[in-house]
Amino acid sequence: DEDLALLDHDGDDVDAEGPAAPLPVLAVVGRPNVGKSTLVNRILGRREAVVEDNPGVTRDRVSYPAEWSGRRFTLVDTGGWEVDVAGIDARVAQQAEVAISLADAVLFVVDATVGATDTDEQVVRLLRRAGKPVVLVANKVDGPAVEADAATLWGLGLGEPHPISALHGRGTGDMLDAAMDALPTVSAHGVALPDGPRRVALVGRPNVGKSSMLNKVVGSERVVVDDTAGTTRDPVDELVALGGKPWVFVDTAGIRRRVHQTSGADFYASLRTQAAIEKAEVAVVLVDASQPMTEQDTRIIQQVIDAGRALVVAYNKWDLMDEDRRPYLEREIEQDLVQVQWAPRVNVSARTGWHTDRLVPALERSLESWDTRIPTGRLNAFLGELVAAHPHPLRGGKQPRILFATQASTRPPRFVIFATGFLEPGYRRYIERRLRETFGFEGTPITISVRVRE
Ligand code: GDP
Numbered sequence: 001d002e003d004l005a006l007l008d009h010d011g012d013d014v015d016a017e018g019p020a021a022p023l024p025v026l027a028v029v030g031r032p033n034v035g036k037s038t039l040v041n042r043i044l045g046r047r048e049a050v051v052e053d054n055p056g057v058t059r060d061r062v063s064y065p066a067e068w069s070g071r072r073f074t075l076v077d078t079g080g081w082e083v084d085v086a087g088i089d090a091r092v093a094q095q096a097e098v099a100i101s102l103a104d105a106v107l108f109v110v111d112a113t114v115g116a117t118d119t120d121e122q123v124v125r126l127l128r129r130a131g132k133p134v135v136l137v138a139n140k141v142d143g144p145a146v147e148a149d150a151a152t153l154w155g156l157g158l159g160e161p162h163p164i165s166a167l168h169g170r171g172t173g174d175m176l177d178a179a180m181d182a183l184p185t186v187s188a189h190g191v192a193l194p195d196g197p198r199r200v201a202l203v204g205r206p207n208v209g210k211s212s213m214l215n216k217v218v219g220s221e222r223v224v225v226d227d228t229a230g231t232t233r234d235p236v237d238e239l240v241a242l243g244g245k246p247w248v249f250v251d252t253a254g255i256r257r258r259v260h261q262t263s264g265a266d267f268y269a270s271l272r273t274q275a276a277i278e279k280a281e282v283a284v285v286l287v288d289a290s291q292p293m294t295e296q297d298t299r300i301i302q303q304v305i306d307a308g309r310a311l312v313v314a315y316n317k318w319d320l321m322d323e324d325r326r327p328y329l330e331r332e333i334e335q336d337l338v339q340v341q342w343a344p345r346v347n348v349s350a351r352t353g354w355h356t357d358r359l360v361p362a363l364e365r366s367l368e369s370w371d372t373r374i375p376t377g378r379l380n381a382f383l384g385e386l387v388a389a390h391p392h393p394l395r396g397g398k399q400p401r402i403l404f405a406t407q408a409s410t411r412p413p414r415f416v417i418f419a420t421g422f423l424e425p426g427y428r429r430y431i432e433r434r435l436r437e438t439f440g441f442e443g444t445p446i447t448i449s450v451r452v453r454e
C-alpha cells in the first residue's frame with residue numbers, strides 16, 4: 001500500500017557532522033581506461049570492484065572522503081561525470097578542466113603500457129595552464145618489465161612519472177606519499193564539494209539573450225576544441241566550474257547553433273525548451289527586460305513549474321534600461337511574476353556582464369529549496385498550529401479534518417495531506433502560502449495533494 005509506505009517514511013536526514021574546515025581536494029584525472037576508477041577504489045580501500053564495465057553509466061557520486069598516512073582529503077573521481085557530448089576527446093578535456101579547477105592537486109593517470117596519446121597531451125596542456133601541483137601516475141606497471149615504458153613518460157614534461165599498478169597495489173604507497181607532499185593541508189576552496197555537477201537549463205524565447213548569457217557565464221571557462229577527425233561539433237551539454245563547483249549546462253548545442261527562421265521553427269524551439277527543462281534540475285528563464293513580458297515568457301515559466309524543476313528568473317538586457325523607468329518597471333515585473341513570487345529574480349546584462357555573478361548564488365538557493373525535506377514531526381506541528389489558527393471553512397455543516405501530513409518526496413518538495421474530506425482549493429493555496437512563509441522554498445515549485453480517509 002503506497003500510503004502506508006509514505007507513513008513509514010520519516011526521512012529526517014540529519015547530518016551529524018557539523019561544518020569543518022574544507023579538506024584539500026585531490027582529483028584523479030586521465031582519459032578513459034587508464035585505470036582511474038581502479039586507482040580510486042585502491043585509495044579508498046574498497047575490496048569490491050566498483051569499476052564500471054559499462055561506459056556511460058553515471059555514478060551518482062564523484063567525491064569521497066579519503067585518508068593517507070593520517071592526512072584526510074577529498075578524492076574526486078571524474079569518471080562519474082558523464083556528460084553527453086560528441087567527441088570523446090572534448091569530453092575528457094572538459095571533465096579534466098573542471099576537475100582541475102576544483103582541485104588543490106591532481107593525480108594525472110596515464111596508461112604506461114600504451115604511452116602518451118594525443119588526448120593525454122591535451123590534458124597536459126590544461127594542467128600547465130592551471131598551474132596546480134600534479135603527480136604524474138604511470139599506471140599498469142604490474143611488474144619490472146613495464147618500468148621502462150613508465151620512464152618514457154618523463155617526456156610529458158610533468159616531472160617524475162610514478163610507476164604503479166592500481167590493480168595490484170604495486171607502488172601506490174610511494175605515489176600517495178608524493179601526492180601528500182603536493183597537496184596543501186587546507187583547501188583553497190571555501191566550500192565542500194558536492195556529490196556531482198548540478199544540471200542547469202538556460203531557456204527563454206528567441207533573442208532574449210540565451211546565447212550571449214551562455215558565452216558570458218560559460219564561454220571563458222569552456223573547452224572549445226574537439227579535433228577528432230577534424231570535425232568541430234558542438235557538445236550537447238557543457239561542464240563548467242562556477243563558484244568552486246561543477247555545473248552542467250544542458251542542451252547548449254541548440255543555443256549555440258542559431259536556427260534559421262523557417263516555418264515550424266517555433267515548434268522545434270518549444271520542443272527543445274521542453275527537452276532542456278526535462279534534462280535539468282534548475283532552469284533559468286531569461287526574459288527581455290527592454291520589452292513587455294509576453295505570453296510566451298509566461299508559458300516557458302509555466303513549463304518549468306509543470307516539470308517540477310527549480311526556477312530562477314533572469315531579467316536580461318538591463319543595460320538598455322532607463323533609470324527613470326526603473327520604479328515603474330519594478331512594479332510591472334512584480335505584476336507579471338505574481339504567480340512565481342517565490343522564484344529568485346536577477347536583473348542582469350549578458351552584454352556587459354553586469355550582475356551575471358548573481359546567477360550562481362540564485363541557482364544554489366533554488367536548488368537548496370528543491371532538495372529540502374521537512375521532517376514529518378515539524379510538518380505536523382506546523383499544520384496543527386495552522387489549523388488551530390485558521391480552520392477549514394464549514395461547508396454544509398461539515399468540516400474536513402486534517403489527520404496527518406508527510407513530505408512524500410523532494411526535487412521538488414511534494415506534500416501529501418491525509419484528511420477526512422476534500423480540502424477546498426483556496427484552503428490548499430493557504431496551506432501552500434503558509435508553508436512558504438514558514439519554510440522558505442525560494443525558487444522551487446511545491447505540490448500539495450490530499451488523500452481522503454474515512
Ligand atoms: P578508467 O576508465 O580510467 O576509470 O579505468 P578503469 O579503472 O575502469 O580501468 C580500465 C581497465 O584497466 C580495467 O579493465 C582495469 O581492470 C584495468 N586496469 C586498471 N588498473 C590496472 C593495472 O594497474 N594493471 C592492469 N594490468 N590493468 C589495470
Ligand code: GDP
Nearest residue numbers: 206207208209210211212316317318349350351
Ligand atoms: P538568444 O536567441 O536567446 O540566444 O539571444 P542572443 O544571445 O542571440 O541575443 C539576441 C540579441 O540580443 C543579440 O543581438 C545580442 O547581442 C543582444 N543581447 C543579448 N543580451 C543582451 C544584453 O544584456 N544587453 C543588450 N543590450 N543586448 C543583449
